[in-house]
Amino acid sequence: MPVLALALTALSSQAASIWPHLAANVIPVALANTAMLLLGVGLLCTVMGVGTAWLVTQYEFPGRRVFEWLLVLPLAMPTYITAYIYVEFLGFQGPLQSVLRALTGWRSLRDYWFPDPRNLAGAICIMAIVLYPYVYLSVRALFGLQGATIVESARTLGASRNRLFWRIGLPMARPALAAGLTLALLETLNDIGATEYLGVRSLTLSIYTTWLNRGSLPGAAQIACVMLLVVVALILVEARLRGQRRFALPVRQPRAVGRIRLAGRPALGAAIACALPVLFGAVLPIGFLIVEVLQRGLAQQLDAALLRNLANAVILSALAAGLVVALGLCIVAASRQGREAWLKPLARVASLGYAVPGTVLALGLLVPLAAFDNAVANAARALFGASPGLLLIGSGAALVIAYVVRFLAIAISGIDSGFSRVSPRIDDAARALGATAPEVLRRVHWPLARPAIAAAALLVFVDCLKELPATLLLRPLNVDTLATIVYGHASRGVFEEGALAGLLIVLAGLYPAIILARASGKRAG
Template sequence: MSPIMVMLFGSISASSDLFAHLWATVLPEYIRNTLVLGFWVALLSFCFGVPAAALISQTNIVMGKQLRWLLMLPLAMPAYLVAYLYTDLFDYAGPVQRLLRTWFNWQSPNDYYFFDIRTIGGAAIVIALVMFPYVYMLTRTAFEQQDRNLLRASRLLGCTERQSFYQVALPLARPAIAVSLALVTMETLADFATVQYFAVNTLTTAIYDTWLGYSDFAAANALASVLMLFILFIVVAEQRARAGQLHQSSRPNTQHQRKQLSVVQQIIASIFCWFLVFAGFLLPIILLLTMAIDYADYNQLVALIATGKNSIEIATYSATIATLIALMLALFQRLHQSRGRMIPVQISGFGYAIPGTVLAMAMLATFGPLDHVINDVAKAFDFKAPGLILSGTVFAIVFAFVVRFSAIANGTINAGISQIPKSLDLAPSSLGVKTLPAIFRVHLPLLKSSILVAWLLVFVEAMKELPAVLLLRPFNFETLSTQIYQLISDERLEQGALGAILIVLFGLLPIIFLNRQKDSQ
């Protein structure tokens, strides 16, 4: 929290003239675009994720077992990659419009209408295609864990099957839907590369442009503070939406018969689900593989090894540290009896709500002055100045990643430790085993799967993260995400297709692991 407080106080020193100029010219448009984009992405994610979750969990849809995990695959695809690939596909010079002009003998754009993907609507569709799995996964889990006795009771009271779903099942899933939509909205507000490529000016692009374009760090801090207010509003609204809601029975009856779809319903349901899989993952990965085959060469492979090593190194450090911290906090919360044992976990979870751009600004606002103090102290004692050891090294990136992604590790570890019976906490002490040996002999072996999932999830998020790395990286330091971003900016993604495929493959690891773990249960 301290870097955020430093950033907020630093924003007070922002130039009133520049901020007034921004407010009088472009800032209202940036705020409006940010809110509109967040609304449309949340709405589209709801329209994609909730019906898909209902079809997979409630019906006998064909290939339901395969679609169950295929619908999670878009999570492995960074939104900025999909944005470039779809722009290249549907732009005026792209293959789709060229084919249409050939078929119908159209000569110019005046001869026909074709949608412009580089708009706020296009950005919303692209982001929703890779974000809806958050809504799908949480909502599907909520549907599957509902007490079927409640649905049977509604049927006995005269409700039809459709009415039972809309009046009982869907309201019971509302907390999961609210959490997932809040998560999707926060990720949308934090997006930088997609909106910049689509020329949609939002607060994240305003922060970046104000700092690097106007060279006004204080004004950029002020804009970051505005974005943080929007994030805080979303978090509070989501918590208030779930406040006071009653939970189901602690031992629900989850056994039920799936709704039998007719042939026409099967066709419609299958088209809908397979469209999401195809548009969100299969088509982009096919386009990337085609680019890699057509344009890959030895020089790309050499560059890929160097940047891939940097990405894996940073992601490994971040995942290991975040998982260890989450494990210690979860064990402290479980085994300690103090009233404040929940506070550390809650504080560490705030970081995920902070956009990468804002977090990078907070890191620079904190570590920059600290570096200067360290150098001044070194000079005062006639030592050689160490230079930028905090803000100008990989340390800042890893620190930002640990702050931002600790919530993911916390949630995974806490979910695992909640499945361990409380009696196992007391059994070792009754046999004379102290707390620390009991943790290594009892808790850690039982948490092995949760620890691995937490590590994989943080590792993948760190591999994909762009804004924080873009602002915090040292000179001449590239990762896969920054390299691909630079190539996309130069309209040369073909030269980075191998690196993009590598990011996607790493993103598939937790999905594959979770699916295999589910099948083995």
């Protein structure tokens, strides 16, 4: 429905006169910036994610077990909050330049040069340091499943450490790398706060400014259609990279690879390589927020207004998480128990909403949902002489719908992983004893898959809490969440005033990130 609404809006009569201007002045620059942003983020995420995953799975060095789950923590940091933090931290009045001036005697920027993060290169580095865990998690799980027989055979044939990585490890991890990298790039496409604050005119930012600042809904729909083509291209590239490769493990659990123990400089180098992404992706940003809250006395902001905004965020995210988990449970159970051939492909189609950026999704939902609200209001006015107002858009239901569409894939993936550990023989035994399909779901699947279902609900809740583009565009008037508070302060140039709201978002995401790291580690083990 959102895609169809976008296409109809982009092809409307009003849009015909807008397209030449967009094609000549807006889309080429936005498309070039987006392509360079995706390329840079993809390269850095690959280097950091694959490199750290190889180190923690193949080598033994001081701190390896701690780094194994610490490397996931940057997932708790929204990209826009990280961008705000680094602009403040690296700015002229920030702590880093202030210390340099105090140590060297420099007084102004005429005395020295310092890199400015407000450009395309800064956006690439900042977003990559937050999004690399998508690659790390998927690749680490596959590296951990490689049987010792393959690796030891290669070592016996004289393969060096580098050759072992390039000829065996990386080719076998290619499907996982493609999947994790696609998730990171889709999150890059979805971002609006970081790109706007860092001065990068991406496709997402162009949609937002064309719609709200210039008041052109058809023009925004045309840019959104171009962005959807970029999304389709990413998915096709992911399928191409993955190819037809399938890797089978023995029926018996493969023997784990013995890690090579490092000592001296190699051990120190491995520890530093794993520590740097954690330092710049999680420790420094979280520490900056805590210092800002304490130094500025922002704890007093925890008043009725902030609690009300916190309640808005929690209620909307909890509603969406509940609906997403309920729908995901029904979809996974139906595809597992049903015998129809079309059920599993339909379940995959239901997961495609994650590939649609929040800005595009909000724009596509606005037209049909507004039409529904207007139709209900007109009917109520004709029948009862009174209008109920905007039922979906005015109540926040439109935002919950956007959350459900966008994050349903997370619930389906998580619940399916939990159901896959329940043997089909248990289902057959329950049916042989006379249990109906709902009874099997309630008395067998639910108790056994409950940890996976709870983890999926938690991840969806945190993703809804962090989601900025759809929240900005579909929230009701005079309704704010933690994400919009942080964005509002940053857009006015006083991000530090929203440090408490940013810290609350980050703290909410830390616990699910740790759970995800430990669960992934157990699966890899």
